[in-house]
Amino acid sequence: MSERKSPAVTAVGVKKTLRRRWRPGEKFIEGWIFLAGILAIVILLGIIALLLKEGLPIFIHTTPWEFFFGTKWYPVSEPPTFGIMPFFVATIWITLVATAISVSVGIACAAYLAEVAPAKVRETVKPIVEILAGFPSVVMGFIGLMLLSPLVQSALNLNTGLSGLTAGIMLSLMSLPIVISVSEDALRAVPDDFRQAAYALGATRWETIWHVSIPGALSGITAAIMLGVGRAIGETMTVLMVAGGALAVPISPTEPMMPMTAAIASGIGNAVRGGLQYQALFAIGLVLFVITLAVNLVADRVLERQKRKFAR
């Protein structure tokens, strides 16, 4: 018993002599490191608090029903009305157009890059997709204004080429990089053994892609779609410049319209600080924030599941 006790005593002794010097400098730095670590939470909570503080008071003036389902946004008439239905529907139209294109083209492109393309082609296409991701949104808006909207106007014989459709096409380009890269990663995460097994059973490469790789990567591809949707909903400059900015509830995507982000960007400069319009714009910001937060949270969950699926 005493024999077992003595090493323990020595260990304590050793620990004492080697105990590190008190280093105030390091404690100071480590304190800052902790503060920086929690900064992300502070900012996120700050955003939520600010949007609530500035946005909620609008509901003293306008009932939530009028706000969400009202179709008239007349911030400067007497009395002013704040119905965000036109913006909300515009956001939905544009997101639908953008998602339809970016999902179909993006997933096909990802399948090409991950499964079909020779290494050399892949090494050329991937940097080009990265360049696309690097285009500032204002440049995309400018291109939509200069190049795409005349095309859309003449092709569909519209009064103006500035429409939800034009904005949606430009946004699809901006969502493509994230859809492609996340889907491609998901396809690559499907173990090669699965493909070998399919080949051994006599499947062609395409049958393997369709019946093995894509189903295996499905949750990752779903996450890719959601991230693309989140991107499209939150985009501001492109839609501000290209969507047309009309205040009526859009019936079809070929009409000019104003989605929620554009409504905030175009209104905030004229809004009196603390006034009703200011509050209403912050309330739109709150709605946007909640929607994108939900989309991102779900995408993250789905992506986690994909990661666990093939983890060994």
Place this chain on the structure above:
Amino acid sequence: MKATAMSKRLLSQRSAFTLLTVAAVIVVIPVLVIVIEIIINGASAISWDFLTQAPSQAGKAGGILPAIVGTFYLMLGTIIFALPLGVMAGIYLTEYAKDNWFTRSINLAILNLAGVPSIVYGLFGLGVFVLLFHFGMSLLSASLTLACQALAMTVTTSREAILAVPREYREGSLAIGATRWQTIRHLVLPQALPGITTGAVLAMSRAAGETAPILVVGAAFLLPGLPQSPFDQFMALPYHLYTVAAHVPGMSKSTIWGVALVLLIVVLSFNILATFIRLKARQRRLNA
């Protein structure tokens, strides 16, 4: 019989692969068209005066120097705040944080910050930096706003870069008696530097192109001179492009394309720089 079935399957494979290839082409072509159009149309506007003069006649004449300088100030202001804080947060998450609910909620917060729409950052900057902190519509407010937005990126890239440093290095350092901070300072950070730099350069490129937040917190369309202090208003390339393209009637087309070209050069050159750093680091790691 069997052979025809097989050839049918191969035919469907060929058509499917053609479709996938077409999708890739559809992605590539717009990128080339955009780059080429901007270069062709913008090149004629680029001149020494365009790059070094202040604008006159509501932007219709003169140059865009204040916008170029303003954009570089913004990139600098953003990275001054976002890089140190991002690296420190990355260190905290990899070297100090335990695997518990608190750390998970930090990671979740970072993930969500990355998804917050840029216009919402603009509202945040307006409410907090412009009004609450009384920084006004200024370079400082805009830098801080963009820094909040860039933080998600600098934290994520720092965290990945630090995580990639092998565990054995740390254990070796701790074993010869270095403190945790000494290990981080002299061993982990130098190893992670290329990854951290890549993230920082990308964040700067992003800040250079960001428009919606600075539109809310105080970019100006026309200013006679350069900002003299962080509390001054400023011009910036993306905001200038927005205004001349969408709001100034009778603008000469070549001037607008010229602004777009300069913005694209700034943004893409930083993107390419980031790729270059990444490739260099990978090469060095392979050689080591």
